[in-house]
Amino acid sequence: MDHMKSLSTIERLLELNAWIDSDEHLRLRKHNRVPQKVIAKTVGVSQGCVSKWETKRTRPAGEQALAYHRALRAIADAEGRT
DSSP: HHHHHHHHHHHHHHHHHHHHHHHHHHHHHHHTTTHHHHHHHHHTTHHHHHHHHHSSOOOOOOHHHHHHHHHHHHHHHHHHHO
């Protein structure tokens, strides 16, 4: 049972990493005209940090990656995407 839970977590992390590697996060933010500053405040990082993530100079990790994903997921849900 614990093995299945761990596998599920690993699969979710791999999916999150693939999403971050894609440009979908940038497309969602820009398409919905959400400033980096708003995403940064929601995630709890600087606007410069979000800029570095979007230009792939750095990447979010751990709780920041989850918070970033949740913030942009909320945009996607508002846009009517699943």
